[in-house]
Amino acid sequence: FGFGFVFGPVLGGFLGDFDPRAPFFAAAALAGLNFIYGAFVLPESLNQEDRRNFDLKRANPFGAVKHFSKLPHVSWFLACAGIFFLAHTVFPSTWSVYTEIRYDWTPRDIGLSLGLVGVGAAIVQAGLMGQALKRFGTVRTALYGILINAVSLFLFAIAGAGWIVYLIIPLNALGGVANPALNALMSTVTPKNAQGELQGASASLNSFAMIFGPILMSGALFYFTRPESSIHFAGAAFLLAAILTAVSLIPFQRGVIANRGALPDDDGTTGP
Numbered sequence: 001f002g003f004g005f006v007f008g009p010v011l012g013g014f015l016g017d018f019d020p021r022a023p024f025f026a027a028a029a030l031a032g033l034n035f036i037y038g039a040f041v042l043p044e045s046l047n048q049e050d051r052r053n054f055d056l057k058r059a060n061p062f063g064a065v066k067h068f069s070k071l072p073h074v075s076w077f078l079a080c081a082g083i084f085f086l087a088h089t090v091f092p093s094t095w096s097v098y099t100e101i102r103y104d105w106t107p108r109d110i111g112l113s114l115g116l117v118g119v120g121a122a123i124v125q126a127g128l129m130g131q132a133l134k135r136f137g138t139v140r141t142a143l144y145g146i147l148i149n150a151v152s153l154f155l156f157a158i159a160g161a162g163w164i165v166y167l168i169i170p171l172n173a174l175g176g177v178a179n180p181a182l183n184a185l186m187s188t189v190t191p192k193n194a195q196g197e198l199q200g201a202s203a204s205l206n207s208f209a210m211i212f213g214p215i216l217m218s219g220a221l222f223y224f225t226r227p228e229s230s231i232h233f234a235g236a237a238f239l240l241a242a243i244l245t246a247v248s249l250i251p252f253q254r255g256v257i258a259n260r261g262a263l264p265d266d267d268g269t270t271g272p
Contacts, residue, residue: 001125005118009111046195074198076255077186080248082205084146084178087153087244089213091117094221094237101225102234103162113165120173125180132177138184139256145178146249153242157235182252189259217241 015022099105099113132141152172159165183202190198217237223229224236233239 001121003118003122005121006115009114013111046192073189073255073258074186076251076258077182077189078201078205079251080146080255081179081182081186081202082209083244083248083251084149084182085206085209086213086216087149087241087248089209090153090217090237090241092210093214093217097218098221098234098237099162099165101221103165105162109162113169116166116169117173120170121176124173124176128174129177129180133181133184138181138188141177142181142185143249143252145175145181146245146252148172149175149178150242150245150249153238153245157238157242159235185255185259 011026012023015026095114096110099110103109105113132144136144148171152168152175155168155171156165159168186198186202187195217240220237220240221234224231224233
């Protein structure tokens with residue numbers, strides 16, 4: 001993800017110089033290659049005895065979410081993930097406009113900051129994720145990751161100068177351990193024959209967040225930056241995202257309690 005975040009915009013910008021449609025054709029070609037790889041090369045990880053027959057009622061976003069809503073030990077973590085996803089739509093929704101409004105950044109500045117985000121994500125995912133899991137365990141890694149995200153989003157909201165943003169980006173990158181650790185927790189407490197359905201439900205929640213999040217986050221940015229606003233605060237969207245991230249800790253903690261003793265680093269007697 002991190003390397004894609006770094007090189008994707010560079011490749012898109014290079015191709016866009018030739019033709020505005022070229023990046024879309026390239027993206028379509030890469031998606032097609034990805035499909036071919038998944039269909040003909042990537043091996044099935046689920047044993048034959050753990051597979052279930054296809055059921056149209058579960059093979060849709062609403063069906064999958066409804067199914068897991070009946071399983072409290074999974075649904076609490078899914079609720080946490082959904083709120084977490086919603087909070088993080090603040091980046092694709094407002095980053096470019098927010099930094100231009102507040103710090104008068106140019107497209108070059110914005111691109112540089114996004115490149116730094118990508119580098120940080122690559123370092124954390126490739127080098128620090130495994131170390132964090134070994135040292136803290138899955139529960140604590142997810143917990144600390146969510147907390148770091150809440151703090152860094154709050155700092156983005158109150159950062160009064162552009163150079164401060166560059167100091168916060170590495171801290172925010174450390175919070176990248178949250179989502180993989182949360183996915184690992186959900187996978188642990190889900191039966192083997194429902195792993196694909198779990199990933200589908202998680203992806204659906206992410207899609208719902210990408211539908212409603214931009215409306216919420218860009219709306220907050222617009223409301224508190226318009227000239228006639230009684231309270232002018234450009235960081236409102238990031239403050240809202242920080243609050244939502246903190247709120248996601250509530251279902252996370254409920255999920256830990258509901259799965260007491262079943263989690264990989266939980267002995268059944270202690271909390272996270």
